[in-house]
Amino acid sequence: MNVETLAVGTELLLGQIVNTNAAAIAVRLADSGMTHVRQTVVGDNATRMQDAIREAVGRCDALVITGGIGPTQDDITREAVAAVAGVPLFFDEAYARDMRVLWERRGREFPESNLRQAYRPEGAVAIPNPKGSAPGFRIEVDGCWILALPGVPAEMLAMLDDDVMPFLVSMTGDDASIVVSRVIKSWGMSEAAVGELLSDLFEGSENPTVAFLASAGVIKVRLTARASTQEAAHSLIAPLETEVRRRLGDHIFGVDDDTIEGIIHALLLERRWTIATAESATVGMVASRLTSVAGSSATFRGSIGAYASDIKTSLLYVPEDLMRTKGIVSQDTALAMARGVRRRLGADVGVAVTGSAGPEPLEVEAGTMCVAVVTPDGERARTFTMPGDRERVRTYTATAALHQTRLALMGS
Numbered sequence: 498m499n500v501e502t503l504a505v506g507t508e509l510l511l512g513q514i515v516n517t518n519a520a521a522i523a524v525r526l527a528d529s530g531m532t533h534v535r536q537t538v539v540g541d542n543a544t545r546m547q548d549a550i551r552e553a554v555g556r557c558d559a560l561v562i563t564g565g566i567g568p569t570q571d572d573i574t575r576e577a578v579a580a581v582a583g584v585p586l587f588f589d590e591a592y593a594r595d596m597r598v599l600w601e602r603r604g605r606e607f608p609e610s611n612l613r614q615a616y617r618p619e620g621a622v623a624i625p626n627p628k629g630s631a632p633g634f635r636i637e638v639d640g641c642w643i644l645a646l647p648g649v650p651a652e653m654l655a656m657l658d659d660d661v662m663p664f665l666v667s668m669t670g671d672d673a674s675i676v677v678s679r680v681i682k683s684w685g686m687s688e689a690a691v692g693e694l695l696s697d698l699f700e701g702s703e704n705p706t707v708a709f710l711a712s713a714g715v716i717k718v719r720l721t722a723r724a725s726t727q728e729a730a731h732s733l734i735a736p737l738e739t740e741v742r743r744r745l746g747d748h749i750f751g752v753d754d755d756t757i758e759g760i761i762h763a764l765l766l767e768r769r770w771t772i773a774t775a776e777s778a779t780v781g782m783v784a785s786r787l788t789s790v791a792g793s794s795a796t797f798r799g800s801i802g803a804y805a806s807d808i809k810t811s812l813l814y815v816p817e818d819l820m821r822t823k824g825i826v827s828q829d830t831a832l833a834m835a836r837g838v839r840r841r842l843g844a845d846v847g848v849a850v851t852g853s854a855g856p857e858p859l860e861v862e863a864g865t866m867c868v869a870v871v872t873p874d875g876e877r878a879r880t881f882t883m884p885g886d887r888e889r890v891r892t893y894t895a896t897a898a899l900h901q902t903r904l905a906l907m908g909s
Contacts, residue, residue, distance in 0.1 A: 498531045498669045499557045503549055505564035505574055506648055507540035518563045518653050525662050527676045530723060531669065541565065546577040554581065554641040559665055561657075564648030566631050568610045574645050575634075579618035582638045587619040596630060624660045628652045635664065642668065677730035678721040681741055682755060683748040684714060684900045691716045694744050698737065705734050714896045715757075718745075747909050750900065757899045758790045764906040765796040765846070770873070772902070773798040773844035775813055775834040777825075777851040778866060780804055782895040798844040803834060813837030826853050826860045828878035831869035839871055847871045848902050854890045863887075866894040870905040877905055 502522050508514045519536050526533040534557060539549045546565070553560045565574030579586050593615040600607040617623060617634040624633030624644070629652040635644040644661050646653045683691065688711040692699070695718065699707040705722035718741055722733035742749055751760055765772055774784045784800035787793060801812055806825060809815040814837040815830060823829040834849035848870050855863030862882075869878040881897055883890040 498559060498665065499534050500526055500531050500559045500561065500665065501535045501537065501553045501557045502533070503553060503560060503562045504536070504538045504648070505541065505546060505562060506538075507542075507571075509538050509564075510540050517650055518648065521650070521654055522561055522563075522657065525657065526665075527678070527721075529662060529666055529669075530676050531665065541571040541573065543573055543577060543580075546573065547580050550577055550581045550643070554638050554643070557641060559642045559644065559668070561661065562643065562645045563653055566614065566633065566645055566647055568608070568613050568631070572613065575613075575616050575618060578621075578634075578636065578638075578643055578645060582618050582620075582636060582643075584619040586616045587621070589615045589617065589623065592623070592632065599630075624656055626652055626656055627659065628655050633660075635661075675725065675727050675730050676721060676723050677727055677734065678719055679731075679734050679738055680710075680753050681718040681720070681738065681745070681749055682751045683716045683718065683745050684750055684757070684896070685748045686716060686745070688716050691718065691745070695741060698740065702737060705730075705737055707737070714893045747904070747907075750903060756790075757896070757903060758786050761787065761899060761902055761906065762790045762793055762796055764903065768845075768906070770845035770906075771796055771798045771843075772846040772848065773838045773842040774800040774898075775803050775809075775838035775847065775849040776800060777803055777809070777834070777849075778854040779850045779852075779891050779895050779898070782891060783848060783850060783898045786895060786899060798842045801838055801841065809834060809837075812841060814840065824860050826851055826865055826867055828867050828869065828880055831867040832871065832876055832878050835869040835871040835876070845873055846902070846906070848898055850894060850898050852890075852894060854894075855887045864890050866890065866897070868894065868898045868901050870898075870901050872905050874908065875905070877901065 502519055504516050509516050523533050537549055539545050562574055565572050593612055596611055597607050614631045618636050621634040621636035626632050631647045633646040633656050646656050688709055692709050705720045708719040710717040720734045720737050722730040724730035750757055776783055780802040787797050803809045803813055810817055813834050815833040819833055820830055831849045831851050835847035839847035850868055852866030853859040853861050853863050864883045866881045866883055883893045
């Protein structure tokens with residue numbers, strides 16, 4: 498089944514609201530084996546809405562619309578669908594009566610504008626809204642099912658899961674299939690380098706397919722298979738995943754919902770070690786990510802934001818002559834900071850960051866960042882040249898510090 502989604506709302510076009518509904522619908526369509534062919538956003542304009550609906554009806558088997566079915570004058574999805582279907586609007590007296598009773602029970606005056614929500618295109622079936630007052634509806638137009646839902650995410654999701662997805666699945670008949678994806682996460686190689694290394698797999702595999710995604714220095718390889726069952730889809734993915742792992746090696750740090758923070762936490766628990774951070778250029782960013790993991794109090798000791806040089810000396814025991822001779826932005830200073838925070842906070846592992854985040858250079862070119870990790874098993878330090886503006890440099894460096902910590906904990 499080919500499905501399109503249409504989000505209605507001028508606020509989406511203006512960027513005032515992020516269209517999270519589209520992502521939620523897309524995930525559910527993929528999990529159900531349906532082909533999601535297009536996402537469209539249109540403003541609160543009757544002519545444009547009708548054009549968008551009419552075009553989608555001519556292309557797909559089902560169109561899921563979100564937004565435009567509330568009580569205000571700019572909520573005109575009902576009218577637009579009715580116009581495309583060539584039918585009048587039907588007023589649901591029973592629903593209107595139920596709305597009035599509900600408001601009376603709450604001891605509130607009923608706004609007459611709410612009666613707009615009792616309208617739907619004639620011949621349409623109402624979709625109950627368990628979390629709000631605006632019911633959705635579905636209607637078949639020229640062989641395409643139109644399913645209209647509210648734009649409020651909590652309401653939309655409940656109706657999607659309770660009604661829309663079961664209905665669409667029932668309409669797929671013998672064409673039903675399962676789509677399964679496996680996301681392999683790597684760090685330390687560019688997207689282009691990963692793409693080149695796996696280019697033959699990308700070009701030579703149709704089921705499963707191979708795709709690449711980049712985010713804040715993490716390169717994800719997504720393997721997606723379609724089959725009649727989840728077990729069959731996983732069987733298709735397994736040999737391809739094995740080959741991807743063989744080629745990327747230690748650059749791979751997790752899959753699917755794994756996070757680098759969670760992996761570090763698990764490694765620390767396994768070794769019964771604790772960790773502390775000393776951060777200059779990234780002050781608090783590495784610590785914030787480490788403590789985002791539930792239960793991190795079992796492994797995280799604390800953090801020292803050593804931005805000024807005298808703080809590095811007084812709190813982290815970094816010798817002044819070391820910073821003078823080697824530089825504040827140096828692997829030697831980073832190592833001294835990591836040793837110092839272990840000593841000061843009584844941690845097994847010390848992680849330190851110092852650098853020139855920009856935009857103006859500090860001793861060295863902006864983007865030059867030094868990371869050090871000290872564990873009971875050894876020490877390591879590395880200098881990175883990070884691209885982009887100040888915040889991008891800081892974000893990439895925090896990620897790099899976490900991955901250097903993972904490698905140190907693994908002894909890689």
